Amino acid sequence: MPYTDNYQRDTYGVIDFWVRNNFEHGEFFDREISHHEMELARANQAMTQRMGKIFERTESKTGDIGLILAEAKSSTHEFHELLVHTMDKALHCEVIISTPTSLLDHMIREAEEAQKVFKLIETNAYVKPADATIHESNFWLRQMVDHLIFISHYVDASNYELHDQVRAMTRKFENLLLQAISLKTMIRRPRNEVSPILNNFNQMVIKETKALEAFKLELSELIKNCAAVTTAPPDLLEHIAREAHHLWRNLEDQVVL
Numbered sequence: 001m002p003y004t005d006n007y008q009r010d011t012y013g014v015i016d017f018w019v020r021n022n023f024e025h026g027e028f029f030d031r032e033i034s035h036h037e038m039e040l041a042r043a044n045q046a047m048t049q050r051m052g053k054i055f056e057r058t059e060s061k062t063g064d065i066g067l068i069l070a071e072a073k074s075s076t077h078e079f080h081e082l083l084v085h086t087m088d089k090a091l092h093c094e095v096i097i098s099t100p101t102s103l104l105d106h107m108i109r110e111a112e113e114a115q116k117v118f119k120l121i122e123t124n125a126y127v128k129p130a131d132a133t134i135h136e137s138n139f140w141l142r143q144m145v146d147h148l149i150f151i152s153h154y155v156d157a158s159n160y161e162l163h164d165q166v167r168a169m170t171r172k173f174e175n176l177l178l179q180a181i182s183l184k185t186m187i188r189r190p191r192n193e194v195s196p197i198l199n200n201f202n203q204m205v206i207k208e209t210k211a212l213e214a215f216k217l218e219l220s221e222l223i224k225n226c227a228a229v230t231t232a233p234p235d236l237l238e239h240i241a242r243e244a245h246h247l248w249r250n251l252e253d254q255v256v257l
């Protein structure tokens with residue numbers, strides 16, 4: 001298996017996960033900016049380099065954590081602004097990129113989630129297990145549905161069997177997302193316990209997300225070996241497999257961080 005979960009779930013590791021996430025978004029986006037958009041390409045490249053420097057430090061676990069966190073926050077904020085600005089232009093048909101607008105929105109939501117996580121680290125906040133799992137499911141299941149839709153976007157139309165498989169998985173994750181949204185309002189605050197109903201749902205999401213992670217890694221191998229007709233960037237599938245891994249791990253540990 002090409003991908004292993006080698007990120008440790010300490011503060012360095014959590015910052016690393018989120019900064020790396022934004023860094024890779026910058027790299028993927030870089031491939032999809034037309035040469036008509038030099039200014040956008042340069043701005044995106046500068047931000048990607050800046051984020052790359054931060055996760056070099058989180059990976060080696062060196063440097064003052066407060067300074068790293070401040071740099072992570074400000075670079076994420078800057079990148080978020082660039083994406084929001086670009087999405088607005090895309091909605092007005094004023095930018096030439098091949099990135100779907102829903103993918104820009106997807107990356108913006110992950111940048112916003114990163115900012116929330118940085119805030120939790122900063123304030124040393126405690127999130128109750130039931131609140132944590134409801135939050136994680138609601139946030140990440142939407143991202144998982146998006147990932148499957150983006151796989152359809154990148155995988156060539158000639159892969160008929162694969163498209164069928166992706167459609168079936170999309171349906172499954174749409175159902176899980178709807179259930180997560182329902183449970184969020186059915187199980188009201190204060191959520192002092194992980195009830196049997198919530199626990200049963202969490203276990204189902206863990207099982208399906210593990211299967212989704214395995215599927216993404218299988219496809220990643222094919223793409224890396226140029227054995228599937230696709231326009232996906234080579235590291236994309238590993239990126240979204242890491243996010244699936246992050247979801248089921250957080251559900252097992254009942255945490256947001």
Ligand SMILES: [Fe+2]
Binds near residue numbers: 021025239243
């Ligand atoms: Fe991502």
Ligand SMILES: [Fe+2]
Binds near residue numbers: 143240
């Ligand atoms: Fe994602």
